Structure formats: C-alpha cells, structure tokens
Amino acid sequence: MGQSSIKTVAVVGLGLIGGSLAKAIRRSHPSWRITATDIEEKHITMALEEGVIDEGTTNFEDIVRQANIIFLCAPVGAIPTLLKQVAACASDGAIITDTGSTKEYIVRTAMECLPPNIFFIGGHPMAGTEHSGYAASIPHLFENAYYILTPLPSTPDQAVKSLKDLLSSIGAIPLVMEPQLHDKIVGAISHLPHVVASALVNAVQDIDEPQHLKERLAAGGFRDITRIASSNPKMWRDISISNRQQLLELIDSIIQHLDKFCRYLNEGNADKIEEFFSRAKRFRDSIPRLQSQASSLYHDLYVDVPDRPGVIGEIASLLGQHSINIKNLRIINSREDEPGGCLVLSLQNAASLRKAKEVLDAQGYKTYAK
Template sequence: MKKTTIAVLGVGLIGGSIALSMRRDPEIRVVGYDVRQDRLDKALTSGVIHAGTTDLQTAVREAHIIFLAAPVEQIFSTLRMLDDLELQSDVIVTDVGSTKAEIVREALKVIPPHVTFIGGHPMAGSHKSGVEAASDRLLENAYYVLTPSAGTSEQQVNRLADILSLTRAKVVQMDPETHDQVVGAVSHFPHVLASALVNLVAGYDGDDGWHARLAAGGFRDITRIASSNPRMWRDVLLQNREPLLKIAKDWANALEEVMDLVKAGDADRIEQFFQTARDFRDGLPERKAGALPPLYDLYIDIPDHPGEIGRITTLLGARQINIINLQIRETREDIYGALRITFQSQSEMEKGEELLRYFDYNVYKRV
C-alpha cells in the first residue's frame, strides 16, 4: 500500500508539532518545506520530518495533504504560489492561521478547481517558538477548528479530520465568519487590551520608575500576552479587522457603563459588575487548552538559603520532569519567598507537584 504523503510548509512550532503527530502513523511520510535550510536541518536531525526541501514544487508534488503552517500574511502568498504548481488531483490544502474568513475567500479565488481547501486553526501554543519547541503533544486535547466553505465535500472534510486525529486534538467545525468573531473576542482582542494596558503604564512611568517596579508580579501575569510577536499580531488584526472593530466598540460601551457607575457612586451595581465577571471566569475550565495557551504554574515556598533552587531543579530533573521557566517572587532576606515554576504540560505539572509535596515543600497553584 502506498504511503500517504503530508507536506508541512513551515517547520516551526505548529508545523513541527503537526509533523511529529503525523509520524505516529508509519504509513505517513512527512515532507517539510521552509525557506531556511537551517530550520530544515534542525527538523531532520530531531526526527520531526522524513525529508525536507527549500523547493516548494518538490515539497508538494506528491502530497495528499498540504499544511500551510506559516504566519497569516505568508499563507496568502503561498496560496497564490500553489496555483502555478503541479499538485495531486485529490489533494487537500489546509492552513493553521488564527483568522479564517479572508484566508478562505482568497483560497477559493486562487487555488485550482481540483484542489480542496479547508481552513484550519489549531488552538494551541507554547511560550517557546521554533521547531526545537515542537511536540507531538502540543495539540493534545486542544480544539482544532476546521472552517470548510459551503461547497466543500463532506468526504474531504472527514478525510482531513481523520488525519488530524493523530494530533489527539478535538476537531470541530465552524463557518469562517463565526470563527473570526469568537476568536477575535477570546484571543485577538485580549492581545490588544494587554498591549494597550502595558503602553498606558509605560507612559505613566516617570523618572522614578515606580510604575515599572510595582507592575511586577500580577501585572506581568495578566499582560503576559503583550510579549507576543508584534509583526504577527499586526497581520492578525488587519486580517480580522471587521470583527475586532465591532468588539472594540462593544468594549468601549461596556467600559463607559461601569465608569458611569463609579461616577454615580452606585456601590451595589459596581459589586454586581465584578460578581458577574467572577462567576463567568470561575466557570471556565482552568487547564483546558483554548484560544490562549494555558499556564502550567506551581508556586513553592522556599527559604532564602543558598542551594534551595538548585535542590528543587535537581529533584525535578532526576525524574525527567521538564521545566520551561523559573521566577522568584516576593523574596525577602531571611524569610520565605515564592518560586514560580512553569511546566511544559499539565501532566508535567502534576508530576512535579506530587514530587515536591513528597519532599515536604508547600506547593500552591496560585499566589
């Protein structure tokens, strides 16, 4: 039986993670494409792909499914290039962009009639980037949204969904416009808010630097997504313009309403404002993957003694528990500080928590 060939165009974090998932099936051959040979070399030596090339035609010629695993703006240019290339007659082309309506419209205009395009959005990410951060578990239990157009063959949609089962993601379907509205509200607009808040505080920060000093801790947590790639988010906002303009208008109205309550001194309704938000927020699944990657953090009380951090990391390392970040918070001389440890996944976090509790450390999920 002839192997299924998967072409992954862009072997970064998402493309590499999809490629690793596809390799679970021995009957699948994964070909990687990238404009940079060094990225392909990393993907090859780490076993992410079976073969790699910087020639687009070579990458897609035998492919049965093509993943466009590139930033949003590059997806458009790649779609246009596919129109001039030799492709299999039953090939499925899909993308991983976080906006869908504009991409689907462009694909329907430029791809050949014998090619099936199905928009896709794997709703998972990581605090790291590049193929070296790729994992066959990155998409596990995350939502993977498919946005087929009205005339797309159901058989082809099912075929793609079957292949995506190798990622162990939850594959769901949505029309492109609905996707962009939902993701605009829960992912794109929060990035705007986080960056706007950081810029506001930066503008307040005078020569004494008090805003920057006191903005550590919780402020860093709620604005962490402001550290995202500026160029990527520029393109996302421009491609999802209409939903975001509507969301921004609704947000401005909501903010004006609560500030009117503050102006009027309406204590009961101010409290209700926070209560309503708290009820909805507390009802969200804490560790489920969504539009924004979850944080897998533990906080550990540690005395301000030499060697304590080294002991903790040694304990975790001896059990092959992967740590992706460490941060000391609220440390004071001769008293307990708080060490925040960020893990790669929920399972790693749970193993770390069990181990540290066994060695009598006080471990918390939040501080």
C-alpha cells in the same frame, strides 16, 4: 481519502505550529513520509537532523507535488498568496489546509483560486505559546486542544473526515464551523485579549515614575493577565489586520464597558461597580462548565487532596501504574457549587473514570465523579 491512503504529508513553514505538526505526525505515524519547506535553512536542517522530516527544501514546488495533505503554516497575511501558489502545484485529489488564525478571507481566496480537483479545508489550531520558531515546537502542542476546521461548501465529506482523523490521531479535538462565526468568536476570545493585554502593558509603562518601582512590583496577577503581550508583534500585526472588522467592533464594545465603569466611578455608585465585577465573575466562573457541557468529550473526577508537596505527582503516578491516561488536569479553589480545594482529572471515557475512582478510593482519597 482515508488515513490508510495517506502516504505523504507536506508542511509549508517549520515555525512553532508547522514544526509541532511535523513532530506530532511523525510520533503518531512513523511510517508516513513527511516533507517540509521553510525560508530558513536552519529550520530544515534541524528537522532533518532530528528525524522529524524525510526531506526538506526552500523550494516548495517539489514537495507539494508529492503530498496527499499539505499544511500551510505561514503568517496569516502570507497565506492567501501562498495558497494560490501551492494550488497551482498540487496533485489531483490533494487536500490543502492552513493554520491561520482568521478564516473568512482565506476561505474566500480558496473558493476563487482552487481547481475542482484540489480540496481546501481552512484550519486553526487553538494552541500555541508566546514563543516562536522551530526550536520552540513540541510534539504534544495540540493534545486536548480544539482545532477548528472551515471547509469549503464544495469540499467532499471524505476529505474533511480524513483531516479530522489525522488531527484526532495527534491528540487534537477537531471542530467544524463556518469561517465567519470562527472569526467572530476567535476575535473575542483570542485577538481582543492580545490587544487589551498590550494596551494595559503600554498604559502601565507610560506611568511617570522615575524610581522604576512598577517594574519591580509588577508580578503575580499583572504578569499573569499580560503574559500574551509577549507574543510575536509581527504575527499579531497580521492577525489584527486580517480580522480588522471583527476586532473594531469588539474594541468598541470594550470601550463601552469601560465608559460605563468610568460613569459608575464618577458617580460613586458602589452597587453598579460591584455588579460590574460580579457579572464578569459569574461568566468567568462558568467557563469550565460551559466547555464541558458543549463538548462532552471527557469525564471529570474531582479528588480532594491534602496540601503537601508531591501529592499531585503521587496521584498521577498511581493512575499511570494502572494504565489510566489523564487527558487534562487542573486545580480549583473552594467554590460554592464544587468540592472545596481539589484536583480535577479529565479522563477519556466512563470506564477510565470508574477505574480511576476505584484506584484512588482504595488509597484513601476522597473522590467525586461528575
């Protein structure tokens, strides 16, 4: 099945992810038929009124039978049961995929319950916000975000390609991997941070301080590193349980690192304490470079900019006037191996990078291509 043969997409669950998928597909493929189901009638009503979906119902059987691709956008704990129900209604040749943030158990369920004429590809969009519900959904949620796919061994390559092409068309970056590896990596970089952020907030909350100064002073860095603790508690309950074994091992690792730090602190070992922070800093500082080397998807242009209001908007507008699309943008401070205090523009290809460099150089900006 290629993109040209896709006529109908069904979205089961119109929350943040499902609603954003429907909006993104509608924007990229306005002629496709998009149907949806949700337990909340108000979500269906909103999506219909906005023209995001063509048909909506609280009964998923009818829309599932019509669909070429079916997205299961339910809480991760509900997906295995939902998968069995949807598989019993899907038409021959349909592709079923999910958006759950753990994959091993879901993939195993699919291997046990799917008939041979229905194809399953596990999915996990590495995108989201601390908000939930259809009202929070946005069509550009998946742009420049990795979208992990974990197909079954029996899933045809053409089915995987069809889904990859669809996801690429809405701006996502599809990446195929084994479900066990997915759960281990995502457990470390997503699930564990939510646990740690919540533990940190709870620890600060428990400080006995009747004047409530901690609430007034908890800004800046504290708010930044604990932002994810504001996410949906029920969703993270389900995620934690579904990735229990990986999470237990990762929490044990965190405890070991904290035990080491406590020992260094008790000993007053300044060298070990500094190395503890230095080791973390070295890896943290390397992450953007590692991502760039791993993906080689975009070309970065570094631009020295003066510290004045509006300069970023001026650069973006200038490139926009020359039809140069910025795929990502970030600001970095002075670092040993990069130009000090500059704007980093990620561009889609080498031609865009060359054109952007020419345009900005002509306007007097100092640029570095990497």
